[in-house]
Amino acid sequence: QTKPVLASFAPAGGTKTIKSPSINKPALPNVVILATGGTIAGAAASGTQAGYTSGQVTIDAMVDAVPDAKKLANIKGEQISNVGSQDMSFEIMLKLANRINELTKSGTDGVVITHGTDTMEETAYFLNLVVKTDKPVVLVGSMRPSTAMSADGPLNLYNAISVAADPEAKNHGVMLVMNDWIHSAQSFVKVSTTAVQTFMSPMRGIMGTSNYGKNEFYRVPHKKFGNKSEFSVDGVKTLPRVDIVYGYVDMDGEMIDAAVKNKAKGIVIAGLGNGNMTKAALEAVKRATKKGVVVVRSTRVGTGDVGRDVEIKDAEYGTIASHELNPQKSRILLTLALLKNRKPEDLQRLFEEY
Numbered sequence: 001q002t003k004p005v006l007a008s009f010a011p012a013g014g015t016k017t018i019k020s021p022s023i024n025k026p027a028l029p030n031v032v033i034l035a036t037g038g039t040i041a042g043a044a045a046s047g048t049q050a051g052y053t054s055g056q057v058t059i060d061a062m063v064d065a066v067p068d069a070k071k072l073a074n075i076k077g078e079q080i081s082n083v084g085s086q087d088m089s090f091e092i093m094l095k096l097a098n099r100i101n102e103l104t105k106s107g108t109d110g111v112v113i114t115h116g117t118d119t120m121e122e123t124a125y126f127l128n129l130v131v132k133t134d135k136p137v138v139l140v141g142s143m144r145p146s147t148a149m150s151a152d153g154p155l156n157l158y159n160a161i162s163v164a165a166d167p168e169a170k171n172h173g174v175m176l177v178m179n180d181w182i183h184s185a186q187s188f189v190k191v192s193t194t195a196v197q198t199f200m201s202p203m204r205g206i207m208g209t210s211n212y213g214k215n216e217f218y219r220v221p222h223k224k225f226g227n228k229s230e231f232s233v234d235g236v237k238t239l240p241r242v243d244i245v246y247g248y249v250d251m252d253g254e255m256i257d258a259a260v261k262n263k264a265k266g267i268v269i270a271g272l273g274n275g276n277m278t279k280a281a282l283e284a285v286k287r288a289t290k291k292g293v294v295v296v297r298s299t300r301v302g303t304g305d306v307g308r309d310v311e312i313k314d315a316e317y318g319t320i321a322s323h324e325l326n327p328q329k330s331r332i333l334l335t336l337a338l339l340k341n342r343k344p345e346d347l348q349r350l351f352e353e354y
């Protein structure tokens with residue numbers, strides 16, 4: 001295992017929870033940090049090393065690196081997992097959702113989740129659909145490990161705590177705070193493999209800014225979330241299988257047939273342009289929907305709305321149009337939607353409302 005030499009966050013200790021010295025100050029809001037891992041908790045052997053190991057730094061050490069955060073809130077930390085977010089799973093997401101629902105029903109005023117950036121979109125959107133609170137729930141990560149030159153984690157964490165502690169942040173659904181920007185879980189996407197400015201909300205714009213803990217909000221999320229969401233993971237232990245199949249020139253239907261054979265209950269196509277695909281792929285889609293597998297047409301294009309019946313007649317193929325949701329967020333919505341038996345009209349409605 002690598003040993004950090006240049007620690008923005010102190011290296012990993014063994015403790016699982018932290019105590020804030022200001023825990024008894026009644027004037028400060030109570031914020032709980034749920035740590036899951038990611039680069040924000042990563043460490044490398046040197047400050048200029050691109051390769052590093054995620055999940056080396058505990059939540060205690062991360063909070064110790066931003067002592068000023070204790071002036072913003074009474075902070076408690078819990079280690080939910082310590083994985084690179086490429087290994088994020090529905091099991092961990094369910095654990096997070098249940099814990100947030102518990103915490104926000106009691107004395108917690110806001111929740112911060114430290115998370116890797118690779119699958120931040122999926123966890124944020126999942127939580128946005130299933131947490132039942134109007135209190136701020138804020139995801140945060142970093143692009144540089146704690147040992148890097150100009151590590152971005154500590155300030156991101158400070159800003160995230162400030163948003164979670166901010167009464168103005170209520171009723172904004174699940175948020176992402178990174179690089180001074182406050183995004184809605186509905187609209188942000190990861191756009192760069194390595195740049196610090198990796199998250200954008202290209203269709204709707206950001207919801208606000210957080211500048212050294214001073215927050216400004218410009219807008220609220222445009223679709224349903226939280227208390228208004230019809231989704232719930234109460235008592236849910238497993239989720240149905242939904243696969244994503246990528247579209248390309250000369251695509252045949254074999255990957256779609258394979259997904260059906262592997263018992264996928266749903267398939268999201270990362271289609272061409274406005275959710276298009278080859279004739280061969282469309283025939284495979286028809287075979288899938290005839291067997292009761294739900295097929296959603298999304299797009300491999302970075303922005304835009306996949307509309308119903310634009311070039312493909314959805315009723316003919318039994319498909320659902322994803323509208324603004326990219327393939328990975330479409331997969332999250334479809335996975336939750338398939339917890340219930342639903343008619344195509346109802347599934348299409350969900351892609352309009354969420």
Ligand SMILES: NC(=O)C[C@H](N)C(=O)O
Nearest residue numbers: 038039084085116117118
């Ligand atoms: N910047 C990051 O957090 C990337 C890392 N692979 C993760 O998602 O955990």
